[in-house]
Amino acid sequence: MDAHLRPWVADDAPALANAMRTSPDLAAQFPGGVPSTELDFVSYMAQHLVSGTAKHDLAIIVDGIAVGNVGLSNIEHVHQTGWAYYWLAKGARGRGLATRGLATIADLAFTELGLFRLELGHRTGNAASCRVASRAGFRPEGIERQKLRYGNQRFDVETHARLTLDPVPDIELIPRTAYLAGPRQPDLTRPDLGPA
Secondary structure, eight states: OOEEEEOOOGGGHHHHHHHHHHOHHHHTTSTTSOOSSHHHHHHHHHHHSOOOSSOEEEEEEETTEEEEEEEEEEEETTTTEEEEEEEEOGGGTTSSHHHHHHHHHHHHHHHTSOOSEEEEEEETTOHHHHHHHHHTTOEEEEEEEEEEEETTEEEEEEEEEEETTSOOOOOOOOOBOOOOSSSOOOOTTOGGGOOO
């Protein structure tokens, strides 16, 4: 299995569409619901899966296909904190990719961005996500009641955190690469420049 992390690109729209359509638990979590056309998915990526100074999203690529995402948001440099998150398409689960991806994004946060503390949260009923967080070195810190709302339903969230001082878990990080698909890299900031 050839896995690496890289920024999302317009060419990933079909893989993102497949992930949302085949993983009902994911579709409910995306803002605005599941887009309907490939151009809508490109637009979604331009709005929600981009990196900047306060947010970083990296696609988890397996054998050339985007199967998930790891990211950082709410990056606050005064207090050196951030929020980590991750998701995988249903067919990519159970192979350690989320744990490795989360450990990789934490390494990036601590070594390259100079953050001190990362937090994350998962629904209390999501045992798999709890295992991912724990294996990647994030310690549970408590329950936030009714924090998330998907559709008309509210969910309690278990919050975890990892400090730069915490032991580094013995996990193989996923290599990070740039997107190298040919002479023209799709520009996610311009949905009109979608896949060629």
